[in-house]
Structures are given as C-alpha cells and as structure tokens.
Amino acid sequence: MKQYQDAKQAISSINNSNLDSAIRNAQSTNGVKLIDDGTRNVTVDVNNYATKKAEIERDNKQQADSINSQVQQYKSDLQNYLNKINNNSSVVSSNEIIQNLTLANEWDAKVSYQVTGNNIKQSSQTIKTGDSTYSHVIDIPQGKQITVTSFSSDNPQTFKVTATFTGLKNSSYQGRKITKLVEVYTITPNTSAKGNAVAIYSDPTNGFSEFSSKVNVSYEFYYEDGSKVNFEKGTAYLALGSLNNYQNGQDHYEYAKVISGGKALGLAGSSVSVHNGNVLYSTYPNTARESEYGADSHYNTNPQHSPNFDKYYGWDTGWLNSKAFYGSGLVSLEGSKYTFEVGVGGEKHFTTDELRNDLPANFLWYNMATVIPRTDIQKPKLTVHYHHTNVELQQPEAVHYHLDSSKKYS
Structure with missing residues (x-):
C-alpha cells in the first residue's frame, strides 16, 4: 500500500x-x-x-x-x-488581409447611363479579344466583348454620369451574390483643360479613363433581393493599381483619394503610400527611366526614383504581374457607400499649353481588383x-x- x-x-x-x-x-x-x-x-x-x-x-x-x-x-x-x-500603422502586407469581397470580371453585365450636363457628347465602342482602347489592351477572353462609352465636353465643365450595372454574376460579399452596382461620377475639369471627358467600361472591374479632369465616384452595391451591401470593417478591400508617377510628384502623379466609406492603406514595399491620411500616390517616379523621357522632354531627366525602382521595374502590366503591388494601394471598405476621387496631380507645374495637353499628364486609367497583389514583404x-x-x-x-x-x- x-x-x-x-x-x-x-x-x-x-x-x-x-x-x-x-x-x-x-x-x-x-x-x-x-x-x-x-x-x-x-x-x-x-x-x-x-x-x-x-x-x-x-x-x-x-x-x-x-x-x-x-x-x-x-x-x-x-x-x-x-x-x-517604418512602424507605419497605415501600411499592411498582403498576408494580413482577410478578404470577403469578390469582384470578378463581368463580361455579360448590362449598363445604363444617365447624364447631367450641357451638350455632353456620348459615343460607344465595342472591344473584343486583342483590341486596344485609350492606349491600353484589356485581356478579353475569346468569344467575349465589352463596351466602353465615353462622355465628353468640348468646353471644360463639371458634369455628372450615373452608371447602373445589372446582371452581375461573378461578384459576392461573404458568400452572398452581388447582382447590381450603381456608380455616380462627377467629372471636374483641370484648370488648364480645353475640354474634358470620361470613358466607362461595361465591365466595372475595368474601371474608367479620364481626360483633363479629376473624377469623384461613389459606389453602391446591391444583393439579389435589392438590399444594399453593408461592408463590415476589416472584411472587404479594393486594390487600386497603376498609380504612376513620372517626375518627383510634379509634372504627373496619379492619385486616389478616399472621401468616405473606407480607409486608405499602403502595401508593404510599394512605392505608393498614404498621404494626409486618405490619399494614395507615389512620392517619387516609379514608372520610367531617365532614358525613356527623351532629350527634349519636359520631364526631369535625373529624378530621384522610388526605393527599389530597378528591382520592380516593369510592374505596370496588370494584376497578374508579380510586381503589381509596387504601384498599388488598398482601400478598406466600411459601410454601404464608398466615395473616392482620382486624378492627376502636379498641374500647377504645367507652364505651357504644350505641357498641359501632352499625354500622359492629362490622362489616367483607373481600375480596381479584389485580388490583393502579393507583397514581397510579409508580416x-x-x-x-x-x-x-x-x-x-x-x-x-x-x-x-x-x-x-x-x-x-x-
């Protein structure tokens, strides 16, 4: 015992x-x-x-x-x-993101427009596999096509376009299907503009192009039953890509500014960062080398490039590029309505009509994705x-x- x-x-x-x-x-x-x-x-x-x-x-x-x-x-x-x-709370790595929002290509979406403005010209173009429009090619599968519709004014003016997308099949939030999207555009001319325009794609993931303008856009998503999608904090993100800078934040830098319904975030290692709490852009050139400017170019021929410029050179070819994060930022969505502004900064440095109207200084293509580009730096x-x-x-x-x-x- x-x-x-x-x-x-x-x-x-x-x-x-x-x-x-x-x-x-x-x-x-x-x-x-x-x-x-x-x-x-x-x-x-x-x-x-x-x-x-x-x-x-x-x-x-x-x-x-x-x-x-x-x-x-x-x-x-x-x-x-x-x-x-740099201990920046506005910077995240891609592996931190919990994404419950899916916005995939909507090749078969239907879109209708309402326009408010004076003598706004409207024209449409059908884009098929291999076609290019406004200096870029959209990867469209065989047998599919989309339409790009432009709205332009010969005289600079502020006008509005409401685009209503229906018949969405490939979009969802937290597993619930999204079938409708309403976008409201306010197109404001640059002070140097001789005219201004916006072109909107029938597949909303392909975004829009703006000319000699800054564009304020609001997004509202809807479920099949007609109720609005209300995004919970930390569950839905948009990746904003192709934010180019050509000369030290002066002659041409593309920006996205969150007005409401979201928070701007930088991606770890990206050239794009958050400024003033809600504006995404690259402080230094992230797109072209000095040799590509040309001897008679108005661009700075000896710029201070963004960090790791040579390592990620060639990043701007679309979301499938493993370097895409280098010219991208994020928006964390919250609530039922997201409003933002995109445009080209640095206009105050344009000194002649030739510079003011020389592309790409007065042109921007905006697109978005819900596939978060992978960052090289991981938390x-x-x-x-x-x-x-x-x-x-x-x-x-x-x-x-x-x-x-x-x-x-x-």
Whole structure:
C-alpha cells in the first residue's frame, strides 16, 4: 500500500509550471495564435510511474523551450518587419488581409447611363479579344466583348454620369451574390483643360479613363433581393493599381483619394503610400527611366526614383504581374457607400499649353481588383501548438485469500 501512495504522491507533483509559463508568454504576445491540441491520457502503475513521470516532465520542458524559442524569434522577425515599414500603422502586407469581397470580371453585365450636363457628347465602342482602347489592351477572353462609352465636353465643365450595372454574376460579399452596382461620377475639369471627358467600361472591374479632369465616384452595391451591401470593417478591400508617377510628384502623379466609406492603406514595399491620411500616390517616379523621357522632354531627366525602382521595374502590366503591388494601394471598405476621387496631380507645374495637353499628364486609367497583389514583404505570423498530459494511476490489485475452517490458526 505504501508503494501505491508513493506513486500517487509522485504523480501529483509532476512539474507543469515551465509549460504553463511558456503558454502564458505566448498568450501575452500580440499576433501569436495558440492551439490546444488537447489532453493526452497516460495510465501508469506502481512499477513504471517514475519512468513515465520523467518522460512527461521532459516533454513539458521540450514544449516550453520550443514555445519560448518560437516566440522570441517571432518578436525579432516582427520588429524587423516594423522597421521595414517604418512602424507605419497605415501600411499592411498582403498576408494580413482577410478578404470577403469578390469582384470578378463581368463580361455579360448590362449598363445604363444617365447624364447631367450641357451638350455632353456620348459615343460607344465595342472591344473584343486583342483590341486596344485609350492606349491600353484589356485581356478579353475569346468569344467575349465589352463596351466602353465615353462622355465628353468640348468646353471644360463639371458634369455628372450615373452608371447602373445589372446582371452581375461573378461578384459576392461573404458568400452572398452581388447582382447590381450603381456608380455616380462627377467629372471636374483641370484648370488648364480645353475640354474634358470620361470613358466607362461595361465591365466595372475595368474601371474608367479620364481626360483633363479629376473624377469623384461613389459606389453602391446591391444583393439579389435589392438590399444594399453593408461592408463590415476589416472584411472587404479594393486594390487600386497603376498609380504612376513620372517626375518627383510634379509634372504627373496619379492619385486616389478616399472621401468616405473606407480607409486608405499602403502595401508593404510599394512605392505608393498614404498621404494626409486618405490619399494614395507615389512620392517619387516609379514608372520610367531617365532614358525613356527623351532629350527634349519636359520631364526631369535625373529624378530621384522610388526605393527599389530597378528591382520592380516593369510592374505596370496588370494584376497578374508579380510586381503589381509596387504601384498599388488598398482601400478598406466600411459601410454601404464608398466615395473616392482620382486624378492627376502636379498641374500647377504645367507652364505651357504644350505641357498641359501632352499625354500622359492629362490622362489616367483607373481600375480596381479584389485580388490583393502579393507583397514581397510579409508580416510574420506564428501559430503555436501545445498539449497537456493527464496521468491515471492504476489501483493495486486486491489480494484474495480464504481461511480453511478445518484447520486451527494461532
């Protein structure tokens, strides 16, 4: 009986403190995910309890050492990441994003327009596989086509266009189908403009082109039952791409400004960053080399390029390009209506009509995606697994005996 009591006492004193301390350390470290793999049950007896106790304590120590080592390395990696993004809370890496919004190509969408303005000219062009429009090619599958409709004024004026897209088939939020999108455009001419225009694509993911203008646009999405989509914070993002800068933020830099319904975010390692809390653009040239400007160009022939310019040169060819993040920013959507402004900055530096009207200074193509471009810089993550062990001591076997009544015992 004493051997059993000794075993029971030994089992009750198994050392779990080092493991529990490591778990608390991981729990208190922001960004660490802890997974309890459950409790392992071990049965021992009076003959092997000491060996099993030693094994369990070794396992506890090995788990504790591993958890502490992983947490220490994670903290170091996290600090290196924060140093790379200058501890900027407006910068995120692509692996941080939880995306519940899908806006895929809508080749078969129908779109109707309402225009408010004076003598606004309207014309349409059908685009098929391999066709180009406004200096760029859209990748259209065989057998599909879209329409681009332009609205222009020969004299500079502010006018409005409401575009209503219906029959959407490939868009959803949190698994619920989105079938309708209403976009309201306000097109305001640049001060140097001789006329201004906007061209809108029937596939909303292909965005729009603007000429000699800045464009204010609001988006409202609708479900099949006609109710508005209301985006929850941290669940829906738009990637805004092809934000070019050609000369030190002066002659031509393209920007996107969040007015309401969202928050501007920079992507880790991108040339595009957040300015004044809600404006996305690249501070320095991120698009062309000096040799591409031309000897008689009005662009700066010796600009200070964006960091890693040569590493990511050639990024501006679409969302499938692995370097696309370099000219992109993000908007985190919240609420039922998102309003933003896009345009070309630096107009105050245009000194002649030739410069004011020379492309690309007064032209911008805007497009969006919900596939977040992968950043080279990734925020470190850590998932820690652990388990505890429960020990059950077998009861000693009872000793059975009987007395022979025919015998006398003394």
